[in-house]
Amino acid sequence: MSAVTAPLAGLGRAVLSALAALGRIAIYGGQTLKAALRPPFYPREVLSALLQVGWLSLPVVGLTSIFTGGALALQIYSGGQRFSAEAVVPQIVAIGMVRELGPVLVGLMIAARVTSSIAAEIATMKVTEQIDALVTLSTNPLQYLTVPRVLAGVLTVPLLVGVGDIIGVMGGFLVSTEQLGFNRAGYIKNTVDFLTMPDIVSSLIKGAVFGFIATLIGCYYGMNSGRGAMGVGSATKGAVATASILILAANFVLTSVMFGT
């Protein structure tokens, strides 16, 4: 192989490998959806996953959103001053948080907090033969471990996105009214008047898709982890990187579909 074609061959192998991995993840996703529809169901595991994925993620989502909303208000104000458009801060903060930053940041925070935790937990279970033990105890690991977590992701991440949107807009409101001199009532009125139902619905749809991706990828990498501590570490690292990339890619696709002209 010549020096010219070798890098191309390497690139081709990498692309094929990534596509094969995507295919395996898609098959795993299909199997999970199928498993979710047939008994047995594990309500206790679902409740536990709802708590882990949803409730316990609230602090990180809230903090991320409030600081982002505040910073966004400052940026729009300072940027807007260049062409005398600083008055549009409430509208841009609202649309920026609800349509884009809210869902994406919550998705990435869930990838960091939940995907990593799921991948590490399931990978450790695999390494210590707990997954094999489940099988010998007539329990399907897909139904017992994956379905509850994915269900929790699809149900709670949209709610987290909703909360993140509100807190993010609040962050912009606080900075705008306390630091930039905006009128409180006017800021709220502009925000409410400007946002439309499709903005909010799109945000929640993105949340559900990102929740599905984040939890499914965590489970997939955990179930397919290698041996030992290195296997667990590698599964966790791979899960967070893949989930983050897929969330950003899905965000682009969803935005194109819902708002593309």
Place this chain on the structure above:
Amino acid sequence: MIELLGVQKSFGHNHVLRGVDLTIARGTSMVVIGGSGTGKSVLLKSILGLVVPDAGTITLDGTDVTKTDRDTFLARFGMLFQGGALFDSLKVWENVAFRLLRGAKALPKDQAREIAIEKLRRVGLKPSTADQLPAELSGGMQKRVGLARAIAAEPEIIFFDEPTTGLDPIMSGVINALIREIVVEMGATAMTITHDMSSVRAIADTVAMLHDGKIRWTGPAAEMDAASDPYLQQFIHGRAEGPIESVR
């Protein structure tokens, strides 16, 4: 009766099982011995369907295990894993009663807990252990909990994967004696894989030696010491010199 005929399994270029023929009679305790990495665990996992063999057949009471209903098949088995494989997030009694609490024949929680405590007592653990988490127990206690879980649903067949690995000699003796007692008491068919010769002598009715992917020798435990097979003799006496290559 469990019967394996020509069972083969490879992982890439590593041919782990190269045609294993083995019969485990009903109600007997078979111990499979062999060096580390000879495929003992793969053999055991192949019977349970955790590993799919590349070739050969495995039958249970004359029926091909791949053609039986999976849940019904697995309901006949109990298994003690090498490291215990206890579920970290569940209390000890919930681990023991895991199968009893699930499935078509699930028992009410109180009844399952009562049975779990009884099984814990059977393996020498106090009822107060029931509400602890596995991480709060010593290695020996975890093995006992694993044993209690393996026998909780009173299976017909019990598998033991390296039951004494990582335990001190006294605790190993306790676990070996417990396994023997329980197998005799329940009339279960047992298959143990180990390279611990004290376990072999305590647990086995029959012994099979796995070497180079095949059963090298099999026979009653009482005839093991007198057997003329040089591989078996090297292994049971732990000699560095002999036909089995050792890395030094």
